[in-house]
Amino acid sequence: MEKYVSRESTLVVLGAVATHFIFNRFEPVYRPSVWVFLFFAPPVALAWGLHLPWTSVPLLVLKHLATLVFSVVAYRLSPFHPLAHIPGPLSLKVSNLVIAYHSVRGKRHDLMEKLHRRYGKIVRIGSDNVSWADAEAAKVCMGNKGLPRSVGYATAETSETPGSIMTAYAAFYPEPTKVHAERRARWAHAFTSKAIRECDTFLLPRVERLLKKVGEQQGSLDLGKWFGYFTFDFMGDLFFDGGFDMLNDQDEDGLWKIIEDFAPAIASLYYLPWLTPILLSMPGADDAPIQKFFRFAIKCVDGRLKKGNTVKDAFYYIAGEHVEDENKPKPSRAVIDSDVQTGIIGGSDTTASAMANTVFCLLMNPDKLKKLRQEIDATFYREGVDQNDSARLAELPYLNACINETLRIFPPVQTRISRGVPRGYGGIHVAGVYLPDNTSMDFPPRVIHRDPDYFSPNPDSWWPERWLADTSGTTEQPFIMNVDGFMPFSVGPANCVGRNLAMREMRLVISQLVYRYDVRAAEKDPQEFQRKWLAGLQDHQILLKGPLDVLLTPRSPNTN
Ligand code: HEM
Ligand SMILES: *[C@@H]1O[C@H](CO)[C@@H](O)[C@H](O)[C@H]1NC(C)=O
Ligand SMILES: *[C@@H]1O[C@H](CO)[C@@H](O)[C@H](O)[C@H]1NC(C)=O
Ligand SMILES: *[C@@H]1O[C@H](CO)[C@@H](O)[C@H](O)[C@H]1NC(C)=O
Ligand SMILES: *[C@@H]1O[C@H](CO)[C@@H](O)[C@H](O)[C@H]1NC(C)=O
Numbered sequence: 001m002e003k004y005v006s007r008e009s010t011l012v013v014l015g016a017v018a019t020h021f022i023f024n025r026f027e028p029v030y031r032p033s034v035w036v037f038l039f040f041a042p043p044v045a046l047a048w049g050l051h052l053p054w055t056s057v058p059l060l061v062l063k064h065l066a067t068l069v070f071s072v073v074a075y076r077l078s079p080f081h082p083l084a085h086i087p088g089p090l091s092l093k094v095s096n097l098v099i100a101y102h103s104v105r106g107k108r109h110d111l112m113e114k115l116h117r118r119y120g121k122i123v124r125i126g127s128d129n130v131s132w133a134d135a136e137a138a139k140v141c142m143g144n145k146g147l148p149r150s151v152g153y154a155t156a157e158t159s160e161t162p163g164s165i166m167t168a169y170a171a172f173y174p175e176p177t178k179v180h181a182e183r184r185a186r187w188a189h190a191f192t193s194k195a196i197r198e199c200d201t202f203l204l205p206r207v208e209r210l211l212k213k214v215g216e217q218q219g220s221l222d223l224g225k226w227f228g229y230f231t232f233d234f235m236g237d238l239f240f241d242g243g244f245d246m247l248n249d250q251d252e253d254g255l256w257k258i259i260e261d262f263a264p265a266i267a268s269l270y271y272l273p274w275l276t277p278i279l280l281s282m283p284g285a286d287d288a289p290i291q292k293f294f295r296f297a298i299k300c301v302d303g304r305l306k307k308g309n310t311v312k313d314a315f316y317y318i319a320g321e322h323v324e325d326e327n328k329p330k331p332s333r334a335v336i337d338s339d340v341q342t343g344i345i346g347g348s349d350t351t352a353s354a355m356a357n358t359v360f361c362l363l364m365n366p367d368k369l370k371k372l373r374q375e376i377d378a379t380f381y382r383e384g385v386d387q388n389d390s391a392r393l394a395e396l397p398y399l400n401a402c403i404n405e406t407l408r409i410f411p412p413v414q415t416r417i418s419r420g421v422p423r424g425y426g427g428i429h430v431a432g433v434y435l436p437d438n439t440s441m442d443f444p445p446r447v448i449h450r451d452p453d454y455f456s457p458n459p460d461s462w463w464p465e466r467w468l469a470d471t472s473g474t475t476e477q478p479f480i481m482n483v484d485g486f487m488p489f490s491v492g493p494a495n496c497v498g499r500n501l502a503m504r505e506m507r508l509v510i511s512q513l514v515y516r517y518d519v520r521a522a523e524k525d526p527q528e529f530q531r532k533w534l535a536g537l538q539d540h541q542i543l544l545k546g547p548l549d550v551l552l553t554p555r556s557p558n559t560n
Pocket of ligand 1: 142165166169184187342343344346347348350351354411412413417418488489490491493494495496497498499501502
């Protein structure tokens, strides 16, 4: 009997270690059926092979799973793990669950800031993952000839649902660089300076409507929400030649709310990729609110395709309507749908949160708000000046310093611009660090932007003057301004394609708002205002925020 038990135990351990090896080697992450098989087959086979009673199977399964967990944990913590040389907390090395928890809470940005302060520029934040707050590494890994996004980016993709421009660049594909470059070429057409100028025909009326609408509200209003309506409507103009009208109906269909409500769930699925296929196959998955958004977007694409290319909006290029040669391949409908959905989400919340944070920072710094207003008044309050002139707005030094400084302190993508070392690549040596194949890297703009190595003094303070190298009022500390450490739109061939358009939107809205209205926070106590605002910021890959309640009074210019 004694001997019998030990043979059984030995076999359980061998089975679990073999299972672990299979997981590691073949990563059957996207096939839950394989998981189920590996969880149950070895103990069942053991019971059968050793002629044990079937009633012993549950216990064997438990032992198998316990040994499996032990084996996985021991390996991840062991000196044999390929990332053993990267420092990081035990709890994160062991499992994705801890970080998934922080992510659901929306406080991933706080966690990353703490970890980097404690461990330095590179921290191991998962079994095969690092967070790398190093400008040099970011430049090399994301620059030309850089690496694709990590495999985690392509979780929900099958042949029927090909990736968007975002996920098509994931190491998941055999040739991510080629797939992405082809997609990106179409997108780039939609954002040339000429195409952006053409956007003015629908952008300017939207800005006008936003500024009118906020002025009409009685009492205090949540300006962040209105920025959201505006950017969402504008995405409708950009992709569908109109279609959304939240500035008028104030999100009657609840679409904006759906995106915000689902951001936490979507962001945490990144950490638990095996959960996606399971959730999608559950009964009722089709009725999930996020599906409502997708169906809505598909309906808009239907409408736009039916209407035809009457305008040269972004859709015109992304759907390949500009390609005249009939023999040239056009994007499939599935590709168009996923690109458009990504564009709407990627282009609306980011820009809205950047504008809301700019207003927050201005309200916290009344002297700087005054300085900005003086610059804008002096520019606009002259006859013959076109307030919509994009070249002129791009040149206003203080306006642009305020926007840059906000993107530095509160980058809309806070903690994860993702890249991965593809399998078979041979590892990378960058900034004195070696990372093997299959490593996922996160570059956290928020942490990099607040590093005194790149921005000093007071890297944590909102101080627009640093962009103008205006060092008056600082102490004798050295002044450092290294724009390599500034990457709100990322860098390299997969950086934000909508960057110039986003800057155009922000300059127009902020300058007009400050020009036309006296803006005050509804909360009179600045400390309380700040506390509430910071507590409301949630990093879910997109940056969600609490209400930005303000009071607006129309002003006549030059009455400071
Ligand atoms: C302040 C506003 C915005 C910020 C901070 C921002 C930031 C970013 C970042 C960090 C990335 C990831 C790049 C990477 O992985 O290297 C990205 C990608 C992207 N953004 Fe933006 N974005 C903004 C506005 C917009 C707008 C208005 C659009 C237009 C619809 C847009 C469309 C995209 C697209 C299509 C990609 C994927 C690019 C690719 O894979 O080649 N973004 N953005
Ligand atoms: C690590 O990377 C994998 C693959 O890209 C991803 O699925 C996982 O969620 C990442 N984990 C963490 C902690 O970032
Ligand atoms: C700027 O654009 C808005 C909206 O189209 C328009 O009402 C306004 O007159 C324009 N301003 C100038 C100076 O052309
Ligand atoms: C804002 O940042 C961009 C990107 O680094 C830079 O090109 C631009 O000159 C900056 N603007 C100001 C006013 O410094
Ligand atoms: C990367 O993963 C693949 C399969 O998922 C595996 O065959 C390969 O050995 C891994 N490479 C390293 C360096 O761990």
